[in-house]
Amino acid sequence: MITINKKWEIPGVQIEYPLDWNSIEKEFDWLEELKNIPQDAIWHQEGDVFTHTKMVVEALLKMEDFKDLDSTAQYILFLSTLFHDIEKRSTTTHEIIDGQERIVSPNHAKKGAHTVRSILFEKYNTPFEIREHISNLVRLHGLPLWAIDREDPTKEVIKSSLMTNNKWLSMLARSDVLGRICEDKEDILYKISLFDELCKEQDCWDKPYTFASNYGRFLYLNRSDIAPFYHPFEDLKFEVIVLSGLPGVGKDTFIQKNLEEYPMVSLDNIRRENQFDPTNTKHNGKVIQLAKEEAKVLLRKKEPFVFNATNLTSDLRQKWISLFVDYKAKVRIIYLEKPLKEILQQNNQRQWVVPEQVILKLSKKIDIPQYHEAHEIDYITQ
Template structure:
């Protein structure tokens, strides 16, 4: 569920080539976007990237994508999404590139951080980029190398099925193919063969151009919590209550949303507990979490539904809580709230008790938006008001 409080016309990436001539306006792209210029001079390992620096590679990737018949036959919105992903797929390389002791050049971790940088970059566009489009570009950048590395995964089937829940796998294959064709390397054909194998594997698992379907939401939840589960297994739903796990930056409107939508449920609020225990708003010591979990345990033992209200901005934070709730046979529903960062900071300044702005910006930079693989149900309540 995605609730947009202010609908916008469909956004397309500036300068995305259009038929019939598919003109590439590289001068405008390089003049308009600082992050493109930052790629200039960033070295790459010549064994895998003999073509030159990251800027040269990025342009070659875009050229390869634009030349692809599979890309050209897509609707305009989808062409735009993939073009944006191609331009941005290595945006974090300058920050993550280093020369190893043996002289080789590496950029480990650039895809995951690159996805976060993409979210920040697209959040600053005018007109605003729709949440769904932005997060699709983010996911393509984050998982773009999966087609090449699939066979090295401990559980390839679960890897493709999991990714299919957040992004189309055929999009990943298109970008991966452009990435390979946009470089000079000795193993190009081997890499292209891996991408084709990825396509075939996704097709076999019914998740190439749509999410893999499950017998039920609970079956999906159980599947992603097991290492070697069967995606066709219909799990018995033994849940006894529902926990609504709130997620969102400070001042994103979680308290208001709860009051408006769930006034009948008890709320466990870390902010309220901090206030009770005289703890600063930017700190969460162990005794606060212990007290919150004690109350949650009492509710779950009674089979009583409740709301857990905290920022929960990273997947690791949420996973620890979801494991705790699931152990008590709770059904988990995540509600994520988002408003522009500028509005968040403005709201925070008007509060009686404020959170340091540096803390909010740090949380925003490390934000992992919840996806459907984490819980039984996920809702994204997004406002584009600035």
């Protein structure tokens, strides 16, 4: 269970039953768009996405499990239900399936998670831990419905426990089912109950799964032949520290204060030393090439170092981390975050200012580092 020192709520959006939907719609104007988004009649006979969203929120508030939660957990779940289908507005389309025209919304949960993170970060300065619970609940809200049918259901519930609270996830999924009209509602609820039992069996129902070591966690999440309780001998002899964060967040300052004794491979430094244009694709390719050459010199010597770049997406990080792991490095990601307003102020005070619109664009693409990416992750936020 998370602990927040002071109460945090979005102004005008209170959990008081009956809900004041006029105030909620006024605060979240994107809800209006959902009124025009249709849904497949087989799964959603209730109609448009907005109607479904209201029914899901109302179903959540009636749950006894919800009433038993503390106020912070209630607010996290309340906003998660409100946001859970936000990107059906951008992903809904018609497809021919088995000779029939169907309405589908592929990847709406994944895209929705990014949208939620962006809104809560940019507009509401939501505390990091609360925001990430909401974003990850939106990302995973369909998991309890299909986890039991996956190749490795145990791994699915263990992974989700590292991202959010599985009990809350189950409550969101049940609300999602109860807040719709469909023929197979009982079958879906039964699948969710199997998800619940599997989480409890793995002791990750309302807490993260406990691994024997961080190394064991990394191996389990990245390989199919490792048991979750495996405690491997740690044969990693040196560490590579990967910085991640928006321009202006203070990565250079953090390194100077905490990691000054480490050699550093820095994309920005390479770019400046060679007077490369950051908007030139060929120049950027050269920066990457030179950085890899610098890194490989240190990797061959088994010498610890810092890799300093924005590293904002999982795909970008993976390209580098796979290189480091190939050399048997222990990889630690340090993710830095501050309120957006403070980041923009710090950026304007730097010698090399990044255009504000670039930072705002990058902020919408952030993938918060997850535990499958590295042996250790530190989140340094405020």
